[in-house]
Amino acid sequence: MxxxxxxxxxxxxxxxxxxxxxxxxxxxxxxxxxxxxxxxxxxxxxxxxxxxxxxxxxxxxxxxxxxxxxxxxxxxxxxxxxxxxxxxxxxxxxxxxxxxxxxxxxxxxxxxxxxxxxxxxxxxxxxxxxxxxxxxxxxxxxxxxxxxxxxxxxxxxxxxxxxxxxxxxxxxxxxxxxxxxxxxxxxxxxxxxxxxxxxxxxxxxxxxxxxxxxxxxxxxxxxxxxxxxxxxxxxxxVKVNAADIILTLISLANEPLRSAAEAWSSAVKEPIAITEVKRTFLPVKFYLINAVRISSQYPCQAFKVYKDITLCVLMISTFGISLSKEIHLKAASKVLVEVLEPTSFLLLHTLLNSAELKQESKFQILDWLFMDERNSNTKHSDEISNYPTISLDEIFCIKCEATLTARILVLGRVALFLNLLKSSPDLKEDTILVISRKLGWLLDILIDEEVYSSILVLHIPVLYGSGKTQELAWQPMFPSVLHALKTFMIVSSSSLAWEEVESFLLENFLHPHFLCWEIIMELWCFFMRHAEIEMVNDIIDKLCSLLKLLSSSEPAFTPSALRKMARSICRLLTCGTQSMIDRVYNSLISDDRSQLYVALLNEGFPLNLLSDNMKKIATQNILTAYYHFVENTDKEHRVDHSSRSSSSGVLGVPIYALSSALHCLQISASDIDTKTLKFTIAIIHGYRSAMESLMKDHYCKLLRETLWIISNMKHLYASDEIEEVILELQILFIGDSAASDKWLYQCKPGLALFMAALGHMEIAEVDGSAKSSAIWELYHLLLRERHWAFVHLAITAFGYFAARTSCNQLWRFVPPDAALSFNIDSGSESNEDRFMSELKAFLEKEVALLVVTPCTEQLQLLVKEGLMLKETVTKILNFGPEASGCESMEVDGEIQAKKRRKLPGGISEGMALLQSGLKVMGDGLVLWRQQHYDSTELQDKFSTHFSRLEDVIAHLTGLADSG
Structure with a gap:
């Protein structure tokens, strides 16, 4: 056979x-x-x-x-x-x-x-x-x-x-x-x-x-x-092309995702069945798991196609973010995070955590994936006007060459970077070091207008725990950013990467973008709460030394590096120990007329966290200075110019100090008497008679702070002098020249607080009352404001007032053209009934709304706001502090390091003599007013010229300091 x-x-x-x-x-x-x-x-x-x-x-x-x-x-x-x-x-x-x-x-x-x-x-x-x-x-x-x-x-x-x-x-x-x-x-x-x-x-x-x-x-x-x-x-x-096999698996994974994205983009806006989503995602997970296994076995061959690998992971990350934006696709987003995202991320994790790849290769991967955004020239106008315009299927049409310029992948890159930070406990030390060098990229990308708006309002599904104990919850992106960075701080603290992290935190301590600054401050506060006390004290001492250096050249009452530095330090101190806060107080606020005193108190120095003894001393110092300043107001209600701080060049430092301290110190009603009301009238008179822009600005700021003090002292509303204050405010804000007065605008927040507290006083509801008419007109002024921030202030103030006043005819306080009564749909004004219904809805929403669900219009506004912030930050970063009103940098062909040049001795001596003479003249003017009451006209003229002289000398002093 x-x-x-x-x-x-x-x-x-x-x-x-x-x-x-x-x-x-x-x-x-x-x-x-x-x-x-x-x-x-x-x-x-x-x-x-x-x-x-x-x-x-x-x-x-x-x-x-x-x-x-x-x-x-x-x-x-x-x-x-x-x-x-x-x-x-x-x-x-x-x-x-x-x-x-x-x-x-x-x-x-x-x-x-x-x-x-x-x-x-x-x-x-x-x-x-x-x-x-x-x-x-x-x-x-x-x-x-x-x-x-x-x-x-x-x-x-x-x-x-x-x-x-x-x-x-x-x-x-x-x-x-x-x-x-x-x-x-x-x-x-x-x-x-x-x-x-x-x-x-x-x-x-x-x-x-x-x-x-x-x-x-x-x-x-x-x-x-x-x-x-x-x-x-x-x-x-060396015999089998593992890189091609990985590419094949990635291609197989992308195809069903592309088909699903296309189908879900064009489908009716109805929720997608969970079974359908899982039927789509499970095969993709199968392909990715096998790609992970091959990559872990052949990391060097996988590195040859790292761009395709990272693009695949990036597209899946972007897909998940895009799904979470649509209500009818949120369930799909949740399944993607549970089923697909961990496996896709593991594909990138395998490369970055491989012992066979050199650190240079890992940095090459991250550098390609998270390239610096500062030099991007992408135009955004079309995207802003049509936001959001991108369909889901476009995500999977991106080629490797277009990865860095594809706007659709921006949020996915952010989410991917956050995942890297959160997974840092599982990464090797060399990989952690590489990631620490890309932290600056995160802040750069947060400035992007779309990322900025999404960080503020977008909710994404996040997995917590590990293994069988994992749970999924919807979380705003902002806490997710903080959680990821804090996790990375903990991991890097015991590795060589900590030096990079510390440099990152210090370099961005005064970041010009407020969202980035908030993130950096939160990280510093986290450091303050959990780091070793010696380390914390060392950092605080260095920051305070820098603050002292800034105080010699920066103004205390205008937006400046000094103010921002003071704000940051005050924020950190709220997380410090009591002994630390006492030490900083003794070191920086011992002189109640210094620039540091003004800057720190205005930025919220935590006086309430001082020890009991220091708290008593601080309270007594603030009140004593306040009494002295207010009592220097003469019978004609004129503010004493000599009370201006010689070092800070600011009128009324004690007022700012008390205003700042009210929120954190226990100051009783008996400590603030009716002299405050008289002083308020003196400020209003001083503003109306002031001719120089600088003095008008000083008076406006003083008025704002004084109104804030009065609004916190409810007993003052029962005094007889309050009526005169109301009438003076009416003349100031409703007068003929008020509409064109650019300085008064900064007083309106204080005015809103003052008006809110009027609910604690009796108001006659008769037409013949001058006080009632003044109150109605002032509320009309506030409620007509169209700017969203002032609308919020005005409505909040009126809501507080309406809830406490005994007035029954509340419609008298509301103008027919109130911002809240404006009918957006018809484009016409409506009556007071509409205003009251809108007010009720507004107040109920303020109390009840726990989760913000943004509409398209709100997102468009946030994107536009983000674009304006981005442009401002770009100017500051490109052109230096001059773009933000700070000191300019010397430019001669290229930006050079700032050099401080010593002024000639004669100029320095002359400046000292001028300042000394100015103080002597101020003291003499005070004595003249106290002893001679019959020459007020001459005194007024002399005071006017004296004020101008002060301005000139202050300007010369600034030039001398900057020189």
Whole structure:
């Protein structure tokens, strides 16, 4: 019988058969051959495998001819041929199993036969499965047999690998121990490579069919690829192109996501079923898991395609953010975060955490992914006007070359960076160091108008915990940013990266963008609460030294580096110890007329956190200075100009100090008497008579602070002097020149607070009352304001007033053209009924609204606001402090370092004499007023010229300090 088989092998026709009898004969031959293989006739294995090889080639040709034929008379022939194919595949499975039991090594001829046999069997399987829909009569049986062959091929490769000693030198460049060993290695490598390549092609075929009946082939193919790539202890890395396999898996993962994005973009705005979402995402997760496994085994090859890998992860991250923006797609966003995002992120994590990649390579990945945004020239006008205009399917149309310029990926990059920070406990130290050098990128990208608006209002799903204890919750992006950065601070504190993190925090201590500054301050506060006390004290001492240096050249009552530095230090001190706050108070606020005193108290120095003894001293100092200043107001209600601080150049420092201290110190009503009301009238008179811009500005600021003090002292509203204050305010704000007065605008916040507290006094609801009319007119003024910030202040003030006043005719306080009563839809004004209903809704919303759900219009406003902030910050960063009103930098061809030049001795001495003479003249003017009340006209003229002289000397002093 065996002789017959061998003859059939040599005489097997190369061309396809012309009748059914040939197929039946060949089927019988293969059936018998299968039995011989299973009986383990090792001496005849070569001939049997050669028979199988020729049969596979013959069947491959026959398959093509059969599928091309459309003659119905050929159906019987086709049926017998398909049974022949099944018999051949069963023979192949038996042959591969026999080889796995006894791997053929050392026989060159037999090894060549084995390689050809495996190649042809896998080719036939691939051709058969690609046409499985057209041979449906044996489809299910074909799939079962094909899986047997594939499983046998995978086990054969594993058996060959185990039979080799991979620990010995096997590299072609290093030389083999002997030629037989070399031949064995080449043989094992060839069959393993052939099997991997065919499994990849089968995996692509099964994926193209969408899984379905081929899902088992899909699983076996890619799992087999991963298994075989793990053989040989990495020796296959030089033989198999793992990078191409990773690219194939990434492409397979992107395709269903692209299709889903396209379908969900064009679908009706109805919630997508969870089952549909999972059906889409689970295959993607399968492809990514296999890509992760291959990347972890071959990180150097994976690095060759790092741009494609990171783009895939970035697109998935962006997709999740985009889904969370749409209400009907929020469920899909949640499933993506639970099912897909962890695996996709692990793909990037595998590269960054690989011990085989150098630190330079890791930095190259992050540098490409998070490149500096400051030099971006992207135009945003169209995107702002049509926000949001991007459809979901556009996300998966981005090519690697366009990754850095694609605006649609911006939020995804932010989310991806935050994930890196949150996962830092699982990263190696060199990777943490690389990430620490990219922290500045995060602040740069937060300035982007779209990112800015999303950070403020967008809610995203976030996973908490690990393993089975993981939970998902919706969280605003802003807390997510803080949580990620704090996590990274903790991790980096015990590594070499801490130096980079500390530099990052110090360099951005005075960041010009308020959102970035808030983030930096929150991180510093976190540091203050949890760092070692010695470290904290050292940082605070250095910051205070810098503040003292700034106080010698920066103004205390205009936006400046001094004010911002003071604000930042005050913020940090709220998280410090009591002893630290006492120490800083003694060091910086001992002089109640210094620039530091003014700046720190105005920026909220935490006086309430001082020790009891220091708190008493601080309170007494503030009140004493306040009494002295207010009592210097003469009977004609004129403010004493000599009370201006000689060092700060500011009128009324004690007023600012008391105003700032009211929110944190316990100051009783008995400490503030009606002299405050008289002083307020004096300020109003002083403002109306002031001619210089500088003095008008001083008076306005004083009035604002004084109104704030009065609003906190409810007992003052019961005094008789309050009516005069109200009437004076009416004249000031409602007068003919008030509309064109640019300085009065800064007083309106204080006016709103003052008006709110009028609910604590009795108001006559009669037309003839001058006081009532003044109150109505002042409320009319506030409620007409159109700016959103003033609208909020006015409505809040009126709401407080309405809830406490005994007045019944509240409509008198509301003008017909109140901002809140304006009908946006019709473009016309409405009556007081509409105002009151809107007021009720406004106040209820203020109390009840816990989660903000922004509408498109609100997002557009935030984006426009973000763009304006970005432009301002860009000017500051590009042109220096001059763009923000601070000291200018010297420019001569290129920006140079600022150099302080010492002024000639004569100028310095002259300035000292001028300041000394000014103080003597001020004291003399005070004495003159106290002793001579009958020469007020001359005194007024002298005071006017004296004030101008003060301005000139103050200006000269500023020039001298800046020189």
């Amino acid at each position: 065996f002789l017959t088989l061998t003859m059939d092998w040599t005489l097997w026709e190369d061309f396809t058969c012309l009748d059914v009898s040939q197929c039946m004969l060949n089927k019988t031959v293969l059936h018998v051959a299968k039995k011989y293989v299973e009986s383990d006739i090792s001496g005849c294995l070569g001939q049997l495998l050669a028979l199988g090889t020729k049969a596979s080639i013959w069947c491959g040709k026959h398959l093509k001819m059969t599928l091309m034929s459309t003659v119905e008379s050929q159906e019987e022939h086709s049926s017998h041929f398909f049974l022949l194919v099944l018999t051949l595949l069963r023979f192949s499975a038996s042959g591969l199993s026999a080889l796995a039991r006894s791997p053929v090594l050392g026989d060159k001829v037999l090894m060549v036969i084995v390689e050809k046999f495996i190649f042809e069997q896998l080719n036939l399987i691939k051709d058969s499965i690609s046409e499985i829909k057209r041979i449906h009569s044996i489809a299910s049986e074909l799939l079962k047999v094909a899986q047997m062959v594939l499983d046998s091929a995978i086990r054969l490769c594993r058996a060959y690998s185990q039979a080799l000693n991979w620990d010995s030198k096997t590299g072609e460049d290093e030389g083999y121990i002997d030629s037989e060993k070399a031949d064995n290695v080449i043989h094992v490598t060839n069959i393993t490579k052939c099997t991997i390549e065919n499994l990849c092609e089968l995996g692509v075929l099964a994926a193209a069919a969408g899984g379905g009946s081929l899902v088992t082939v899909l699983n076996m193919s890619w799992k087999g690829v991963v298994t075989l790539l793990q053989l040989g202890k990495g020796f296959l890395a």
